[in-house]
Every structure is written in structure tokens, then in C-alpha cells.
Amino acid sequence: MSKKTIVVVGASRGIGNALVQLLASNQEHHVIALSRDVEKMKTAFQHLTNVVPMAFDLSSNVRSQAEGIFWNLDKIDVLINNAGLLVNKPFTELSHADLSSCYQVNVVGVMETVQAAVSKMNPAGSHIVNISSMGGFQGSVKFAGLSAYSTSKAALCSFTELFSEEYKDSTIKMNCLCLGAAQTEMLEEAFPGYEAPVSAEKMAEYIADFALNGNQWFNGKILPVSLSTP
Numbered sequence: 001m002s003k004k005t006i007v008v009v010g011a012s013r014g015i016g017n018a019l020v021q022l023l024a025s026n027q028e029h030h031v032i033a034l035s036r037d038v039e040k041m042k043t044a045f046q047h048l049t050n051v052v053p054m055a056f057d058l059s060s061n062v063r064s065q066a067e068g069i070f071w072n073l074d075k076i077d078v079l080i081n082n083a084g085l086l087v088n089k090p091f092t093e094l095s096h097a098d099l100s101s102c103y104q105v106n107v108v109g110v111m112e113t114v115q116a117a118v119s120k121m122n123p124a125g126s127h128i129v130n131i132s133s134m135g136g137f138q139g140s141v142k143f144a145g146l147s148a149y150s151t152s153k154a155a156l157c158s159f160t161e162l163f164s165e166e167y168k169d170s171t172i173k174m175n176c177l178c179l180g181a182a183q184t185e186m187l188e189e190a191f192p193g194y195e196a197p198v199s200a201e202k203m204a205e206y207i208a209d210f211a212l213n214g215n216q217w218f219n220g221k222i223l224p225v226s227l228s229t230p
């Protein structure tokens with residue numbers, strides 16, 4: 001099996017951190033770990049020789065930052081757009097900055113990262129996985145306070161369908177996972193005291209397996225990954 005280059009965006013904590021640890025446990029994987037807090041990642045991944053942590057901020061100049069990181073790579077086999085920003089506020093209290101930062105990090109930043117990645121994706125077959133939320137999944141239970149966050153995650157679902165249509169004749173597959181609650185700092189900050197049924201590590205197990213193999217069966221799909229109904 002040839003060495004796989006895997007890019008994980010949003011790797012400094014939570015599910016992204018767990019994903020890097022898991023994916024790097026296979027020495028055939030070369031993992032590029034991206035987030036704003038590069039020092040935190042260097043400490044967290046110092047025991048992993050096949051992980052390269054690099055600073056990356058989805059807030060601005062995303063395409064040029066991503067191009068600067070990707071040009072050095074021969075190819076990208078898997079790109080996991082896991083970073084996310086959650087704002088939990090009553091609708092009328094949402095500022096313009098709240099709305100635009102949510103959309104910048106959760107939608108525009110992801111789209112610009114993908115723009116930079118397209119020419120680097122392995123022509124022999126590759127997978128881009130967007131991490132959305134059950135809140136952005138049509139027909140799911142919705143929560144007050146999440147109109148900025150959940151609508152931006154719904155836009156990420158829509159982007160997945162549009163990209164995969166535009167690239168259907170290519171070897172790049174893109175899918176979107178809508179996660180249910182997982183125990184992370186994001187969840188704890190947004191909903192203090194709430195106990196999720198799934199740990200970050202457990203959620204990462206599913207995402208890692210899907211990112212490595214799901215492109216054989218899925219393209220342009222929006223998949224709920226949740227124990228809750230609906």
C-alpha cells in the first residue's frame with residue numbers, strides 16, 4: 001500500500017486532535033495537522049514522527065494560506081475539513097460579526113481550502129470530507145440559539161452536493177458527515193453540563209475510517225452520524 005497524505009483542518013483539539021492521533025498510528029500515513037494554535041499541536045503531536053503541524057487560520061486569506069501549505073505536497077489523498085466555529089446566541093442578539101465569522105470559518109474558509117486543494121488531489125483517487133452537524137441536516141431536531149451555526153453547516157452540506165456535481169467526472173470524491181453531539185470543548189463551551197453519548201475519540205474512529213474508505217461507495221452524500229432520531 002502506498003503512503004497516504006492526509007490533511008486534517010482543525011487539529012488542535014476535540015475531534016480533529018483525536019483524528020490526527022488515530023490516523024498517525026498507521027506509519028503509512030503522512031498527516032498534515034492544521035489550526036491556528038501551532039504550538040499546542042506541536043506539543044500534542046511531538047511523539048508522532050509522521051505528523052506535521054502547521055499554522056492555518058480560516059478567518060482570512062484562506063486560499064493563499066492553503067496554497068502555501070499544499071504546494072510542497074506531492075499529492076493529497078484525504079482532506080478532512082473538520083474545523084468549526086459555534087456561536088450560541090438568541091437570533092436577534094447575533095451581531096454582524098457573529099454571522100460573518102460563522103460563515104467565514106464554516107463555509108467560505110472550507111470552500112477556499114478546497115479551491116487550493118483541487119489541483120493537488122491524488123489523480124488515482126481522493127476523498128474530501130466536510131464535517132457538518134446534525135443541526136444542518138434537513139429535518140433534524142433544531143436548537144434555539146444556533147441559527148448562525150446550523151445554517152452555516154447546512155450551507156456546507158449544500159456545497160458538498162454542488163462540488164461533487166461539478167467534479168463528478170474527476171477522481172475527487174466529496175462527502176459530508178453531519179455529526180451528532182460528541183464530548184468536546186466546543187460542546188462544553190456551548191452547552192455547559194450537557195453529556196454527549198459519544199466521545200471525541202469514538203467519533204474520530206468513524207470519521208477516520210470513512211475518510212479512508214468511504215469514497216469507494218459515496219460521492220456528494222450528506223450522511224447523518226448520530227444516535228438520535230430524527
Ligand SMILES: NC(=O)c1ccc[n+]([C@@H]2O[C@H](COP(=O)([O-])OP(=O)(O)OC[C@H]3O[C@@H](n4cnc5c(N)ncnc54)[C@H](OP(=O)(O)O)[C@@H]3O)[C@@H](O)[C@H]2O)c1
Pocket residue numbers: 009010011012013014015016017034035036037038056057058059081082083084085086105131132133134178179180181182183184185186187196200
Ligand atoms: N462536538 C460536537 O458535538 C459536534 C457536533 C456536531 C458537529 N461538530 C463539528 O465537528 C467539528 C469538530 O468539532 P469539535 O467539537 O472537535 O470542535 P472544537 O473542540 O472547538 O475544535 C475545533 C477545531 O477547529 C479549529 N478552528 C476553529 N477556528 C479556526 C480557524 N479560524 N482557523 C483554523 N482552525 C480553526 C480549532 O483550532 P484553533 O483554535 O487552534 O484554530 C480546533 O482545533 C466542527 O466542525 C464542529 O462544528 C461537532
